Amino acid sequence: MNAPVVVIGAGCIGTAIAYHLAKRGVKGVVVLEREPFAGAGSTSKAAGGIRAQFSTPLSVQLSMRSIDHFERFADEMGTDPVFFQVGYLFLLADEVRWQAFQAQARMQRDLGLPVEVLTPEAVQARIPELRIDDLLGATFCPRDGLGNPHEVTQAYVARARDLGARFEFGRAATGLRMKGERVVGVETAAGAIETPWVVNAAGPYAAEIARWAGLELPVLPVRRHCFTTEPLPFVRDDLPMIVDMKSGVYMHRESGGLLLGLANRDEPPGFDVSVNWDFLPEVVEHAIHRVPALEAAEVSNGWAGLYETTPDHNAILGAPVGLEGLLLANGFSGHGFMQAPATGQLLAEWIVDGRPSLDLHALRLERFAEHQAFVETNVI
Structure with missing residues (x-):
């Protein structure tokens, strides 16, 4: 053949x-x-998640090209919509990282990416459920979003x-x-x-x-977890992907509730994709810190997959x-x-x-x- x-x-x-x-x-x-x-x-x-808010110009350019494709994907491929541009919201709580993200935003804008730099108050105006008392600011890009x-x-x-x-x-x-x-x-x-x-x-x-x-x-395989909650009253269709850089927890809308993810920095390389339910309390703790209303949420599901990581x-x-x-x-x-x-x-x-x-x-x-x-x- x-x-x-x-x-x-x-x-x-x-x-x-x-x-x-x-x-x-x-x-x-x-x-x-x-x-x-x-x-x-x-x-x-x-x-x-689909985003172009990266720290290196080449990663930004790669993702911007991908977003161009995702924006026309349904028309080109003859499918229902698969890309929902709700944006990515990065929350910053320490001075070093806050300064770095502001510098990255300037670089990203120079490449044509419409990134906004927000105050904590502007963040809460968009998402009232977020705790902001420990935040210094945030970045948001409306071209980012969620895909299937x-x-x-x-x-x-x-x-x-x-x-x-x-x-x-x-x-x-x-x-x-x-x-x-x-x-x-x-x-x-x-x-x-x-x-x-x-x-x-x-x-x-x-x-x-x-x-x-x-x-x-x-290239090493490393297990990563996602957990989902039952439907929540404050989750709306235009809720952005929220990434709390203080803890690393991220969350986005999923079937009326939230998908919660967090990297376990102690996870050894390997091909294990079983769910470590003992890791769930750490994920929930960080998520509740940022969104206190999650304290009443019920977890509906969990799964694990593999990142293919480079140094x-x-x-x-x-x-x-x-x-x-x-x-x-x-x-x-x-x-x-x-x-x-x-x-x-x-x-x-x-x-x-x-x-x-x-x-x-x-x-x-x-x-x-x-x-x-x-x-x-x-x-x-």
Whole structure:
């Protein structure tokens, strides 16, 4: 079997790449997915946030390109609305971080992002339920918002198929075929696929695929939790994503209640996606501190998924030096869904045009060995 491109992984990143390749006229793209359907892994556990308020210009630019896509997604893909621009509200309570966010807001505005800097009083005027006595200020961007990872991923699959892509569900990649320093195919239990291009979009399993080509990819899986509440009277449709940078807790509307999330900084790397209910009290404590009305809320559900993290919390995008035929789309560190459209477009350009329309040099794999990594600090 032959294919012009083989994509390993059918989450939001892999399906976006397949769609954009097919849109550019690449016929017969094959997507391999070990699970029985697309988006069954980390994509299915994503909180659905979409934002461009990042601390580094390249991350801002990637997300702005993605937001451009999300804004026209329903029309382009023929779906119901999947993107709701309720905004992201970052709450700041310590002086160092407050100064940093104000500087970031200036950088973001220079790039064309309409970011507002708010006083605590302005924050409470928008959301009266918030406690503000310990806040110094906030930033808000109305272009940010919430998306539906499942619907987005399934739409990419449907449209990519319409344009000639093939999705092989339940067919895992088991190795790479090499010819010298070039990847020339993918091994599977059902037989090999010869191809001039392989794209590693395997999410938390990306390091394993990279090792087949002799690469050490600094991508580690780390468990992250989300919990939801029963419906609450103060939750309205236009409630923004609220991120309390003091504690790290974030929350957004979900089925009439709130989705609550918090990173456990003591969580070791691994593939465990069972729910640690002992972590719930810490999440609730921080959430109640910021929204006291949550004290009366009842938790309805909880789940855990995997972030694919890098040391600097930025993605690894592009071709590794000295190895032909392989592209990396890994290590998004919790930002994969929100940056999937831009990633799909840019990697399709890499294959079709020979280079992407946005300079991705700073996201090369070699930045770690060269000590050129740049840390993204706005990670939740």
